[in-house]
Amino acid sequence: MQDVLVFRRVRAVDPGRQLDAEIDVVIEKKLITRAGPRAADQLIGSVPNDRIRVIEVPGALLLPGLVDLHAHLREPGQEYKEDIASGLAAAAAGGFTDVCVMPNTRPVNDTRAVTELLVHKARAVGGTRLHPIAAITVGQKGDTLTEMADLKEGGAVALSDDGRCVTRSDVMRRALEYASTFDLPIIQHAEDHALTAGAEMHEGGVSTRLGLRGWPRIAEDVIVARDVLIAEYVKAKYHVAHVSTMGSVRILREAKSRGIPVTAEVTPHHLLLTDQKLIGYDTACKVNPPLRETEDLLALREALADGTIDCIATDHAPHSPLEKDCELSEAAPGMIGLELCLPLMLGLVEKGILPMGRMVEALTRAPARIVGLDAPTIAEGAPANLTLVDPNREWTVAPERLRTKSKNTPFMGHTMKGMVLATIVHGSIAFDATAKGC
Ligand code: DOR
Ligand code: ZN
Numbered sequence: 001m002q003d004v005l006v007f008r009r010v011r012a013v014d015p016g017r018q019l020d021a022e023i024d025v026v027i028e029k030k031l032i033t034r035a036g037p038r039a040a041d042q043l044i045g046s047v048p049n050d051r052i053r054v055i056e057v058p059g060a061l062l063l064p065g066l067v068d069l070h071a072h073l074r075e076p077g078q079e080y081k082e083d084i085a086s087g088l089a090a091a092a093a094g095g096f097t098d099v100c101v102m103p104n105t106r107p108v109n110d111t112r113a114v115t116e117l118l119v120h121k122a123r124a125v126g127g128t129r130l131h132p133i134a135a136i137t138v139g140q141k142g143d144t145l146t147e148m149a150d151l152k153e154g155g156a157v158a159l160s161d162d163g164r165c166v167t168r169s170d171v172m173r174r175a176l177e178y179a180s181t182f183d184l185p186i187i188q189h190a191e192d193h194a195l196t197a198g199a200e201m202h203e204g205g206v207s208t209r210l211g212l213r214g215w216p217r218i219a220e221d222v223i224v225a226r227d228v229l230i231a232e233y234v235k236a237k238y239h240v241a242h243v244s245t246m247g248s249v250r251i252l253r254e255a256k257s258r259g260i261p262v263t264a265e266v267t268p269h270h271l272l273l274t275d276q277k278l279i280g281y282d283t284a285c286k287v288n289p290p291l292r293e294t295e296d297l298l299a300l301r302e303a304l305a306d307g308t309i310d311c312i313a314t315d316h317a318p319h320s321p322l323e324k325d326c327e328l329s330e331a332a333p334g335m336i337g338l339e340l341c342l343p344l345m346l347g348l349v350e351k352g353i354l355p356m357g358r359m360v361e362a363l364t365r366a367p368a369r370i371v372g373l374d375a376p377t378i379a380e381g382a383p384a385n386l387t388l389v390d391p392n393r394e395w396t397v398a399p400e401r402l403r404t405k406s407k408n409t410p411f412m413g414h415t416m417k418g419m420v421l422a423t424i425v426h427g428s429i430a431f432d433a434t435a436k437g438c
Pocket of ligand 2: 162
């Protein structure tokens with residue numbers, strides 16, 4: 001690799017610096033050394049050609065590196081769906097420099113040994129950085145707290161029982177108190193399982209018509225409301241995973257207005273799809289929490305735009321045909337997301353639904369802040385963590401184009417507008433499709 005990498009005449013967007021301008025960005029020795037209008041002009045003339053690489057794609061956007069708070073990479077235990085190497089490759093191809101991985105593996109990541117295994121394997125793979133999220137309770141069973149100090153020392157950046165809800169109030173109280181002493185956020189999968197037993201989709205008009213068992217909004221709302229009260233009482237950081245209901249939005253908005261330290265994420269699929277997609281019994285559209293109704297989708301979009309929902313997270317949930325080519329009731333919930341997230345979100349920006357700056361913040365600084373990572377930024381002297389994307393380039397989602405091992409997405413065959421061209425992790429190129437773009 002050359003010593004100097006230049007992104008020339010890119011539209012750089014970094015809401016943390018109120019930056020949205022056409023500039024040159026120069027990377028040397030892992031750092032951004034210059035960032036400004038025509039900042040590379042002199043350099044390009046003076047550095048020998050074999051020592052400098054200049055990437056210039058008309059109309060390209062340069063963003064701080066994307067951070068995903070919520071992905072399932074399935075290793076250890078279900079490597080036929082995904083493993084660390086394929087998951088990190090998919091993350092890099094999706095523009096993510098950092099990905100936080102959920103602990104519902106086999107075995108569950110509820111010990112320092114598993115946390116360290118993930119860290120070591122990911123370092124060996126290189127490229128996009130992996131940050132383990134360890135379990136809140138042993139075996140994600142909801143009863144006994146994990147050894148949080150150990151998990152933090154092993155590299156965990158947060159705690160979650162994702163896939164399962166911490167339903168016991170006493171356990172949630174102690175988890176929040178204990179985790180806050182180590183400054184680890186608790187991430188809740190908000191679902192009152194007693195209200196969702198056997199559910200196949202959102203409970204509403206469509207589920208009634210199809211004769212399918214429903215997952216009512218209140219199963220999420222009651223947990224979020226309770227947890228907000230506990231977080232207020234114990235003054236601890238609390239984060240809600242994949243918010244899906246207008247009720248949760250209302251509760252979060254009120255909580256934030258009262259200064260309670262709550263944060264939340266929303267997935268691309270909950271921002272774009274509704275329960276109508278289940279009319280054809282498409283198992284690719286079975287997710288947990290389920291796709292809701294238009295009024296929820298609109299509330300989620302508004303909440304993301306106004307900051308009530310802090311960030312966008314993929315909930316990348318790879319499954320094989322074994323878990324998806326079956327009846328809806330039998331199908332595993334989840335869809336892949338790492339390689340589709342940015343194009344889908346750029347679609348919301350293009351339609352005027354989400355301001356560009358907000359989208360970038362929700363995929364970079366906001367998630368980084370929640371798990372205590374350094375916020376990526378486009379500034380001289382900052383580590384070079386960057387994502388280059390051509391917002392005008394169209395491509396069609398096809399199995400062979402995806403790096404993830406699993407192909408479970410209702411967007412298969414859809415044309416996306418917006419293609420990731422390069423992902424730079426600490427100065428190194430983790431993903432490079434510029435040859436196709438220039
Ligand atoms: O749709 C989902 N899939 N939601 C979850 O909470 C878990 C995830 C998975 O692990 O497949
Ligand atoms: Zn979940």
